[in-house]
Amino acid sequence: xxxxKQIEENLKKExxxxxxxGSVAVVLAYTKGADEKHPQPFAAKKADxxxxxxxxxxxxxxxxxxIVRYAPGTKIxxxxxxxxxxxxxxxxxxxxxxxENLILLGIPVSGMKNQKTGExxxxxxxxxxxxxxxYDVLLGxxxxxxxxxxxxxxxxxxxxxxxxxxxxxxxxxxxxxxxxYACRKACPMCYCDPCFIDQTKxxxxxxxxxxxxxxxxHLTRFQHLAGRCIDCGECTRACPVDIPLYLFxxxxxxxxxxxxxxxxxxxxxxxxxMVDFRVEDSDKILE
Amino acid sequence: MAASVLKKVxxxxxxxxAAVLMQxxxxxxxxxxxxxxxxxxxxxxxxxxxxxxxSILSPKMVFFPQMEDFVKYQLAKPKADxxxxxxxxxxxxxxxxxxxDVKSFEILDKHFYASGIIDTYWKARRDNTTIIGYAFxxxxxxxxxxxxxxxxxxxxxxxxxxxxxxxxxxxxLLKGITKxxxxxxxxxSMLEKADAKDEKYFTDYVKKGKEKKTRFMKVDDKAVAKKxxxxxxxxxxxxxxxxxxLSCGVCTFVCPTCYCFDICDETIFGKGTxxxxxxxxxxxxxxxxxxxxxxxTKVSQRLRQKVCHKYSFSVRKYDVISCVGCGxxxxxxxxxxxxxxxxxxxxxx
Amino acid sequence: xxxxxxxxxxxxxxxxxxxxxxxxTTRLKYPQNLxxxxxxxxxxxxxSFIFRAFQLGADGVLVGGCHPGDCHYNTGNLYARRRLAVxxxxxxxxxxxxxxxxxxxxxxxxxxxxxxxVKEFTEHVQILGPQTKFKIAGVS
Numbered sequence: 001x002x003x004x005k006q007i008e009e010n011l012k013k014e015x016x017x018x019x020x021x022g023s024v025a026v027v028l029a030y031t032k033g034a035d036e037k038h039p040q041p042f043a044a045k046k047a048d049x050x051x052x053x054x055x056x057x058x059x060x061x062x063x064x065x066x067i068v069r070y071a072p073g074t075k076i077x078x079x080x081x082x083x084x085x086x087x088x089x090x091x092x093x094x095x096x097x098x099x100e101n102l103i104l105l106g107i108p109v110s111g112m113k114n115q116k117t118g119e120x121x122x123x124x125x126x127x128x129x130x131x132x133x134x135y136d137v138l139l140g141x142x143x144x145x146x147x148x149x150x151x152x153x154x155x156x157x158x159x160x161x162x163x164x165x166x167x168x169x170x171x172x173x174x175x176x177x178x179x180x181y182a183c184r185k186a187c188p189m190c191y192c193d194p195c196f197i198d199q200t201k202x203x204x205x206x207x208x209x210x211x212x213x214x215x216x217x218h219l220t221r222f223q224h225l226a227g228r229c230i231d232c233g234e235c236t237r238a239c240p241v242d243i244p245l246y247l248f249x250x251x252x253x254x255x256x257x258x259x260x261x262x263x264x265x266x267x268x269x270x271x272x273x274m275v276d277f278r279v280e281d282s283d284k285i286l287e
Numbered sequence: 288m289a290a291s292v293l294k295k296v297x298x299x300x301x302x303x304x305a306a307v308l309m310q311x312x313x314x315x316x317x318x319x320x321x322x323x324x325x326x327x328x329x330x331x332x333x334x335x336x337x338x339x340x341x342s343i344l345s346p347k348m349v350f351f352p353q354m355e356d357f358v359k360y361q362l363a364k365p366k367a368d369x370x371x372x373x374x375x376x377x378x379x380x381x382x383x384x385x386x387x388d389v390k391s392f393e394i395l396d397k398h399f400y401a402s403g404i405i406d407t408y409w410k411a412r413r414d415n416t417t418i419i420g421y422a423f424x425x426x427x428x429x430x431x432x433x434x435x436x437x438x439x440x441x442x443x444x445x446x447x448x449x450x451x452x453x454x455x456x457x458x459x460l461l462k463g464i465t466k467x468x469x470x471x472x473x474x475x476s477m478l479e480k481a482d483a484k485d486e487k488y489f490t491d492y493v494k495k496g497k498e499k500k501t502r503f504m505k506v507d508d509k510a511v512a513k514k515x516x517x518x519x520x521x522x523x524x525x526x527x528x529x530x531x532x533l534s535c536g537v538c539t540f541v542c543p544t545c546y547c548f549d550i551c552d553e554t555i556f557g558k559g560t561x562x563x564x565x566x567x568x569x570x571x572x573x574x575x576x577x578x579x580x581x582x583x584t585k586v587s588q589r590l591r592q593k594v595c596h597k598y599s600f601s602v603r604k605y606d607v608i609s610c611v612g613c614g615x616x617x618x619x620x621x622x623x624x625x626x627x628x629x630x631x632x633x634x635x636x
Numbered sequence: 637x638x639x640x641x642x643x644x645x646x647x648x649x650x651x652x653x654x655x656x657x658x659x660x661t662t663r664l665k666y667p668q669n670l671x672x673x674x675x676x677x678x679x680x681x682x683x684s685f686i687f688r689a690f691q692l693g694a695d696g697v698l699v700g701g702c703h704p705g706d707c708h709y710n711t712g713n714l715y716a717r718r719r720l721a722v723x724x725x726x727x728x729x730x731x732x733x734x735x736x737x738x739x740x741x742x743x744x745x746x747x748x749x750x751x752x753x754v755k756e757f758t759e760h761v762q763i764l765g766p767q768t769k770f771k772i773a774g775v776s
Contacts, residue, residue, distance in 0.1 A: 033623030043530040167731025185535035226722040238621030242322035255725040277714035285721035
């Protein structure tokens with residue numbers, strides 16, 4: 001089990017050091033929201049802000065989401081958990097940020113909890129990882145649970161489903177959508193301006209919250225995140241009506257991994273699978 | 288107060304009440320869904336879910352649905368062929384609204400018709416609906432996000448409802464608050480007459496409701512409005528508040544007092560509908576102008592709009608804070624931004 | 637009456653569209669259910685086109701491009717292959733029959749193949765029946 005207090009202390013210490021030395025303009029971490037159980041992403045900009053930093057089992061938010069908000073060239077330190085570090089890797093691959101402008105404060109964790117339900121989310125939405133894939137400073141001991149978890153086991157029951165049942169399942173889920181766009185806003189990979197759904201020329205889908213517009217919005221988003229989604233699960237936790245978007249993203253990630261033999265955001269040197277090709281890619285993938 | 292009508296019914300029998308209301312018109316009540324309760328039209332009385340704290344989406348959607356069709360038309364056909372979409376309203380019964388949400392209807396009334404400009408859709412639905420309020424369960428703890436006390440609302444305030452319900456062990460006490468409500472109570476024959484003890488229980492419950500404590504700070508409408516005018520250009524405050532904000536639309540969509548909408552024409556193969564859908568000041572394209580200019584490009588500007596609209600502009604325009612402290616925005620926010628803390632911090636500046 | 641499917645064809649200018657032309661000039665017969673849209677390259681196809689086509693009433697979508705290695709722009713169809721493979725998986729997981737969407741490599745000289753593919757695909761979609769899952773209610 002992770003020692004959250006220890007990580008919080010280390011995080012504060014590192015953040016203080018960085019801000020005092022002026023080596024970064026901002027440290028992205030967490031602070032107290034309405035209470036301890038509801039932490040909030042936090043941008044510490046002065047050494048005095050550091051006292052407000054916290055870290056506990058509810059600090060799920062993927063802070064990589066905020067990186068693109070700062071002007072290019074800004075030096076940023078980010079606290080990254082396993083999935084978050086993969087998001088940072090994808091952002092580097094996509095040239096949204098340069099590695100040299102980042103200081104990654106790695107956090108190895110297990111036992112993170114969903115703040116709405118209190119359930120442990122590790123095996124659901126961390127891509128089966130506990131340690132960040134890339135970091136400059138590690139704020140705790142690496143965790144090796146011994147048993148590698150496949151992030152895709154949750155998919156089994158849905159893959160087994162009959163097509164019609166699966167369509168009915170997703171239709172019911174997408175019909176709940178109120179188009180608040182929390183999923184795309186919480187997503188570290190969704191930074192397009194404008195998002196395709198906000199475009200009017202052409203208008204890809206209706207803006208009204210009806211079945212067809214919702215379907216178009218979500219399917220296109222799944223396609224846009226193919227080979228980029230790093231399975232942090234933020235879209236699902238952000239959703240006010242509990243649409244299990246992570247399942248679909250996982251499925252696409254799984255298919256990409258099987259077809260192109262590469263998981264998203266594992267190595268900075270990798271090329272994203274959707275902007276890459278192999279002449280020897282098999283036509284079988286189209287069957 | 289004149290001898291008003293108080294009736295009672297055992298909770299199990301609520302299905303019978305529901306069945307009668309469904310015959311009379313449309314019954315809208317809380318229904319249990321995956322994410323929590325929501326107000327939906329009841330098709331089967333068994334769906335009614337009374338053991339809820341509060342709904343995820345606010346009941347404003349009963350009067351102001353997320354999508355409302357106005358006109359149907361065909362491109363390349365004369366204007367005269369366009370058809371106005373009829374509302375076809377049946378009498379509606381909105382069952383189980385918490386006191387803070389009842390208050391929100393009053394606030395929205397100011398915007399949708401009391402200001403002189405009448406939104407016929409809102410008004411038609413409003414006039415057509417009997418509101419059956421339901422006190423918070425005083426034996427249960429208050430959700431940590433709620434702060435309706437701050438806005439002067441009690442956990443069992445009957446004002447604004449047509450009928451108000453409080454829970455007494457295994458019974459519900461129903462009191463007619465308005466003429467409309469009293470008349471309806473008279474028509475529900477399965478209700479039993481309440482005795483003097485019940486009368487006392489009801490009065491005490493309402494009183495006790497006032498003592499039920501949510502988060503509280505002293506807020507003077509005028510003072511807080513002035514405060515926000517003063518700090519409108521305080522970038523430090525707004526940046527700090529919005530550092531975490533994702534600028535999604537959850538808070539505005541679940542809010543009982545947010546009323547912004549967009550009117551759009553949606554056409555498929557020449558068949559079009561002009562409709563209004565909810566819009567939110569938190570969206571980037573909310574203020575996007577045809578020229579391409581956008582006066583609110585920063586998250587801090589959009590968050591400022593939202594908070595100032597509720598706590599400042601609304602006071603200036605309608606003399607009321609556009610917030611009822613239901614805590615929905617705080618509960619639903621993906622990054623736990625809390626409007627109460629924001630106001631608290633502003634008053635300290 | 638037998639079900640006549642509506643099939644959207646999206647064909648690349650350099651190979652499949654020219655192949656279709658050849659099928660026409662050599663007077664080959666193939667079902668008239670296909671409506672072809674010409675694009676400059678199969679990689680120009682936005683996956684949303686395919687979702688949208690199904691929403692607007694297509695019973696099947698057929699994408700045609702140059703054989704891998706023969707792309708007029710060298711690598712366009714190699715990107716398209718990956719992209720459309722993902723689209724197909726998405727359709728599948730969303731619950732639509734993935735065989736309603738087909739990608740074929742047809743060169744400019746393969747008029748015969750074009751006619752055969754269209755014939756075979758049309759028959760296949762005919763067996764699957766009308767596509768109702770994605771179709772927007774009221775679209776005819």
